[in-house]
Amino acid sequence: MDIYNWLQASQIARATYVCGYCGNKVGPDRGYSAQVSAMSGYAYVLICPSCTQPTFIDISGKQIPSVRLGKDVKGISDVGVQKLYDEARDCTAAGAYTAAVLLCRKILMNIAVQHGATEGESFVSYVDYLEQKGFVPPNGKEWVDHIRKKGNEATHEIKIMTQSECQQILHFVEMLLRFVYEFPSLLQKQS
Numbered sequence: 637m638d639i640y641n642w643l644q645a646s647q648i649a650r651a652t653y654v655c656g657y658c659g660n661k662v663g664p665d666r667g668y669s670a671q672v673s674a675m676s677g678y679a680y681v682l683i684c685p686s687c688t689q690p691t692f693i694d695i696s697g698k699q700i701p702s703v704r705l706g707k708d709v710k711g712i713s714d715v716g717v718q719k720l721y722d723e724a725r726d727c728t729a730a731g732a733y734t735a736a737v738l739l740c741r742k743i744l745m746n747i748a749v750q751h752g753a754t755e756g757e758s759f760v761s762y763v764d765y766l767e768q769k770g771f772v773p774p775n776g777k778e779w780v781d782h783i784r785k786k787g788n789e790a791t792h793e794i795k796i797m798t799q800s801e802c803q804q805i806l807h808f809v810e811m812l813l814r815f816v817y818e819f820p821s822l823l824q825k826q827s
Contacts, residue, residue, distance in 0.1 A: 646667075647666060648666060650665050651664070651667075651682060653691065653693070655691060656689075656703050656729050657684065657689040658684060660684070662684050664682050668680065672695050677695040678695065679692070679694045702729045704726060705728035705799075705806050706724070706728070706806045706809075710818050711817045711820070711821025713821070716750070717743060717746050721739075724739035724743070728802060728806065731799075733798060734797040736805075737786055737787055738790050740783055740787060742787075743809055744759075744784065744812075745759060747813075748762035748765045748771075751765075751816075753765040771812075772815075773812075773815045776812070779811075780812065782804075783808050786801060787805075
């Protein structure tokens, strides 16, 4: 294990990164640096000038916390659904892609129950409910079913989800949330 010898906050080479906390692209020029023992390089703790949270960047350039995958979705009226979506995105920043896919699967169930499906039914019944009640956009049945299948793999099989699999699932969930919550909320604001 490498030992970091932290130095005083000082002028550093200008670094730009997307903050894993606030999502802003920032470029602080001061921070804390550490010479990494047994290597010829430095690691940094940079303080975001926007939200003042620390970000660690190791000698290879790996950033902790990483940037959350997905984008904010406006108009989600159910607190539980909003929390699950935020939690799934937070998992991606930690590299917990299997956990994020499991949460995306759970989001489908919560959306269905929030919109009238009976709690305690089979998971496939929730997917069918969403489609039958018009919550799945045209040509969206395949990708909602893909969320279900990948969620089942993550739940019932010894399978670790990759970043690209997770990113795809999270993107599909984001689109579903926009269709179910954000777009209808835009119409309500105009009324």
